[in-house]
Every structure is written in C-alpha cells, then in structure tokens.
Amino acid sequence: RIVAEVERLLALPKQDDPLSGQPDFAADAQRVSTALETNGVHLAGRHILITAGPTHEPIDPVRYIANRSSGKQGFAIATAAARAGARVTLIAGPVHLPTPEGVTRIDVQTAREMLSAVEQALPADAAIMVAAVADWRTADAADQKLKKDGSGQPAPLALVENPDILATLGRHAQRPALLIGFAAETQNIAGHAQAKLARKGADWIVANDVSGDVMGGDANTVQIVTTSGIETWPALPKGEVADKLIAKVADVLTPRSD
Amino acid sequence: RIVAEVERLLALPKQDDPLSGQPDFAADAQRVSTALETNGVHLAGRHILITAGPTHEPIDPVRYIANRSSGKQGFAIATAAARAGARVTLIAGPVHLPTPEGVTRIDVQTAREMLSAVEQALPADAAIMVAAVADWRTADAADQKLKKDGSGQPAPLALVENPDILATLGRHAQRPALLIGFAAETQNIAGHAQAKLARKGADWIVANDVSGDVMGGDANTVQIVTTSGIETWPALPKGEVADKLIAKVADVLTPRSD
Numbered sequence: 001r002i003v004a005e006v007e008r009l010l011a012l013p014k015q016d017d018p019l020s021g022q023p024d025f026a027a028d029a030q031r032v033s034t035a036l037e038t039n040g041v042h043l044a045g046r047h048i049l050i051t052a053g054p055t056h057e058p059i060d061p062v063r064y065i066a067n068r069s070s071g072k073q074g075f076a077i078a079t080a081a082a083r084a085g086a087r088v089t090l091i092a093g094p095v096h097l098p099t100p101e102g103v104t105r106i107d108v109q110t111a112r113e114m115l116s117a118v119e120q121a122l123p124a125d126a127a128i129m130v131a132a133v134a135d136w137r138t139a140d141a142a143d144q145k146l147k148k149d150g151s152g153q154p155a156p157l158a159l160v161e162n163p164d165i166l167a168t169l170g171r172h173a174q175r176p177a178l179l180i181g182f183a184a185e186t187q188n189i190a191g192h193a194q195a196k197l198a199r200k201g202a203d204w205i206v207a208n209d210v211s212g213d214v215m216g217g218d219a220n221t222v223q224i225v226t227t228s229g230i231e232t233w234p235a236l237p238k239g240e241v242a243d244k245l246i247a248k249v250a251d252v253l254t255p256r257s258d
Numbered sequence: 259r260i261v262a263e264v265e266r267l268l269a270l271p272k273q274d275d276p277l278s279g280q281p282d283f284a285a286d287a288q289r290v291s292t293a294l295e296t297n298g299v300h301l302a303g304r305h306i307l308i309t310a311g312p313t314h315e316p317i318d319p320v321r322y323i324a325n326r327s328s329g330k331q332g333f334a335i336a337t338a339a340a341r342a343g344a345r346v347t348l349i350a351g352p353v354h355l356p357t358p359e360g361v362t363r364i365d366v367q368t369a370r371e372m373l374s375a376v377e378q379a380l381p382a383d384a385a386i387m388v389a390a391v392a393d394w395r396t397a398d399a400a401d402q403k404l405k406k407d408g409s410g411q412p413a414p415l416a417l418v419e420n421p422d423i424l425a426t427l428g429r430h431a432q433r434p435a436l437l438i439g440f441a442a443e444t445q446n447i448a449g450h451a452q453a454k455l456a457r458k459g460a461d462w463i464v465a466n467d468v469s470g471d472v473m474g475g476d477a478n479t480v481q482i483v484t485t486s487g488i489e490t491w492p493a494l495p496k497g498e499v500a501d502k503l504i505a506k507v508a509d510v511l512t513p514r515s516d
Contacts, residue, residue, distance in 0.1 A: 062468060065322070154417040154418065
C-alpha cells in the first residue's frame with residue numbers, strides 16, 4: 001500500500017510549474033550539507049531572512065494575478081542556510097513545497113502581506129529576497145465575482161503599484177548588513193540588474209535569464225552583480241546555486257580565519 | 259526510506275489550493291465505484307468529455323491571470339465516469355492532481371487551448387464542463403517582461419473576452435446529447451444559473467456557491483438547474499457529488515430497464 005501511495009504521489013503532474021524538472025532538493029540536501037561542511041561554511045548565530053515563491057494578487061473572489069515561480073530556488077537557499085547553522089526565516093508565497101528542516105516558515109499570499117511579514121521578521125544579518133513579487137495589484141479587488149456585461153468589451157483592469165520590498169529594506173532603519181535581491185529577466189540581464197542594484201540600495205543582485213528554456217530546465221545560469229563588478233556562474237542545478245550563494249554570504253558575515 | 263518519503267510528500271503544503279481540505283479522491287474511488295455498481299450505473303460504450311481546473315492567461319513571460327480552482331471536482335467526476343465504464347476524455351488546466359485510472363487526459367493552459375482540445379475530442383455522448391475558464395485574457399500578451407516605468411501609475415491591463423466553451427458546444431454541429439455546465443457563483447446562485455442555462459444552450463447547470471468557506475471546506479452544496487426546475491442537493495463531499503452526477507447522467511444516456 002505504501003509503495004503504491006508513493007508511486008501515486010510521485011506521479012503527481014507538474015505541468016503548471018515552470019520550474020518542474022529541477023533537481024529534487026530533498027535528495028539534494030545531503031550533498032549541499034556535505035559541501036558546505038567540507039568547505040567550513042558556518043552561519044551559526046546568524047539570522048537569515050529569505051523570501052520565496054510568487055505572490056497572488058486578487059482580482060475578485062475567484063480570480064487573481066500571479067507570477068510564474070515555483071519557489072524552488074528560494075527554498076533551496078533556505079535549506080542551505082539552515083544546514084550552515086543559521087536561524088532561517090522563510091517568508092513564502094503560495095507554493096507546493098515542503099518546509100526545509102530547521103526553517104521557520106511564514107506563508108503569505110500578496111505582496112503587502114509579504115512586506116509586512118518581512119518587516120516583522122527583522123532584525124536579520126542578511127536578507128535574500130528571492131520571491132517573484134507582483135509589481136502590481138488590482139486597484140480595487142471586487143467582493144463579488146465579476147460578470148461579463150454582454151458587450152464583448154471587458155473594462156480594462158486598473159492596476160496600482162505594489163510596495164517594493166527590496167527597496168523598502170534598502171532604506172530601512174533595520175536594514176540587514178547584507179541585502180541581496182533577485183532579478184528574473186528576459187533581456188539585457190546584467191544591465192537591468194546593475195540598475196536595480198543602485199535603485200534598490202541592495203548589496204548584490206542575483207540576475208537570472210528566464211527567457212528560453214531556463215524556467216523548465218534543470219540548470220540555472222546566474223550572474224552576481226555587485227558594486228565591484230559582475231560574477232558569472234556557470235549553468236548549475238538550483239541546489240548548487242544555493243550552496244555557492246550561502247558560502248558567499250558566509251564569507252561576508254563570518255570571514256574564515258584560515 | 260519509503261515511509262520517510264511518503265511522510266515528506268504527504269506534508270506538502272496546500273495553502274494556495276482553495277479546495278484543500280477536500281476528501282482524498284484516491285481513497286474515495288473505491289467507495290464511489292461500489293456505490294455506482296450497487297446502483298447498477300453503467301456507461302459502457304459511452305464517451306464522456308470533461309473539463310477541469312483553471313486556465314492561465316499570460317500577461318507576459320512571467321505573469322498570468324488565473325482562476326482559483328483545484329480541479330478536484332472535475333477529476334472526481336472523471337473518476338466516477340471511468341468507473342461506470344465510460345470512455346472518458348479529461349481536458350485539464352494547470353492543476354496538481356494525478357490522472358484518474360482509465361481516463362485519457364489532455365493538459366492545456368489557456369481558454370483557447372481548452373476550446374481547441376474540447377472540439378478535437380468530439381463527438382461525445384455527454385460533455386461536463388467543470389473547468390473554471392477565464393472569461394478574459396490580456397489583449398496583447400507581451401513577449402518581454404513588463405517593467406515599471408517609474409511613474410508609479412501602471413497602465414491599465416487591456417482585456418478581451420475569451421471564447422465561451424460551453425456556449426460554443428451548445429450550438430455546435432456535434433453538440434453532445436447531454437451538455438452540462440458548472441457555475442461557481444458568489445451571489446444569486448440559482449438566478450445566475452438559470453440565466454446561464456438559457457444563454458449557453460446547456461441541458462443542466464450545476465451551480466455552486468463559492469462565497470464563504472465553501473472553497474476551503476470538505477463539503478460542496480450544489481443545485482442542479484434544468485429547464486424543468488431546480489434540484490438542491492445537500493452538502494456532500496466532492497466525491498459524492500461526482501457519484502450522484504454520474505448516476506444522473508447514466509439515467510439519461512442509458513435508461514435503466516428495471
């Protein structure tokens with residue numbers, strides 16, 4: 001019975017998950033842990049704040065605007081940080097992922113809820129903002145289901161800008177010592193990331209190209225954009241991106257004495 | 259290891275699934291099957307076409323408009339129909355559900371893809387349109403990720419009406435003998451359903467009230483609206499709604515000789 005249940009659960013379709021096909025992070029965790037320990041990465045006593053997943057912005061009781069994000073990269077980073085000994089707070093939008101071991105998880109739906117949860121989780125030594133937060137929400141979410149009016153010409157959907165969580169942290173009285181943003185781009189990747197770095201007051205931007213097959217593939221090619229330059233990493237599984245990023249965070253927060 | 263994996267998979271969070279907390283249909287299937295067999299329901303040789311789940315309408319490569327729908331009611335109906343002996347084609351929007359045994363499943367993302375798949379699956383003896391199809395899509399899905407323009411005043415999102423799958427079937431040259439629509443409503447449930455019945459050219463509308471706690475609860479209260487009146491069913495698990503509906507379909511397609 002149990003084997004049949006495993007097979008049923010493993011057969012669950014993932015066709016609406018743009019990051020399906022990524023490596024399995026539960027299986028990956030042991031490898032990450034070993035690699036971090038081998039390299040002497042430790043974040044004991046540090047508080048790392050991580051956001052992950054999309055946000056859902058309601059249009060009416062049955063409709064919403066969403067971002068394509070499985071949350072896997074953010075959850076992998078939370079896993080790596082916890083295994084490196086950090087206290088980890090993970091603010092997660094709506095995703096289908098288990099909570100990594102040793103991680104405090106807070107679930108939210110909208111950008112405003114995510115910002116509120118982030119501010120409540122401060123202070124933190126580092127904040128890694130991986131979530132694909134909706135730039136806009138509807139101006140007035142309707143209490144009742146919107147109906148077609150028969151004209152065939154639906155009214156345009158009025159939008160307002162959401163709060164910018166990364167920029168809010170960048171100028172916050174309790175700004176973390178290390179503030180890292182993510183940028184999913186489809187064009188001019190490094191250029192957009194450099195502009196974002198300055199505009200948001202972040203220390204690093206992890207830029208990744210989500211054009212083409214990247215969102216459905218096994219590997220992620222990222223560039224780490226800082227004020228001192230651009231570091232381009234090779235195509236890596238998301239688990240290894242998490243591993244390298246947490247090692248780099250530890251280098252800043254806990255310089256190795258060797 | 260297998261037990262740990264089952265526990266990990268069973269612990270997968272469901273917080274963005276508005277129908278989480280519904281009964282488990284794998285566990286329910288045996289009961290449904292027994293009930294149908296006990297009551298002599300059979301649909302052998304019949305082709306039943308079912309849609310389920312939401313549709314996702316792209317705004318740009320990373321954003322989309324979605325409906326809240328887990329697909330569970332439609333999948334439960336497909337399960338019941340297959341166990342009653344029908345040939346079942348299930349056109350599914352993006353959901354996290356396993357394919358019921360003996361069901362031919364076709365996965366789609368948008369309303370237009372769903373309509374195309376439905377038309378290709380014809381002819382059918384009965385069509386049960388359970389999917390929460392988006393009424394609107396964006397007028398022009400962008401090829402590149404839309405950026406904030408710095409004004410703080412995003413442009414409204416221009417929408418156009420999607421094709422109406424139920425109404426298209428209602429006037430189709432290959433209209434199924436029995437055409438059933440679903441209506442998720444938050445107010446004036448029966449009134450909206452009666453109007454929809456006439457407007458769409460359907461035989462029955464299964465109306466359910468999605469205001470309040472219904473979407474997150476274990477039970478579903480539906481009304482079956484036909485030209486001859488309204489039948490109100492008690493609050494039932496989704497599996498039992500499927501069971502009763504398929505028995506009612508069989509009564510029409512395969513009148514019992516007892």
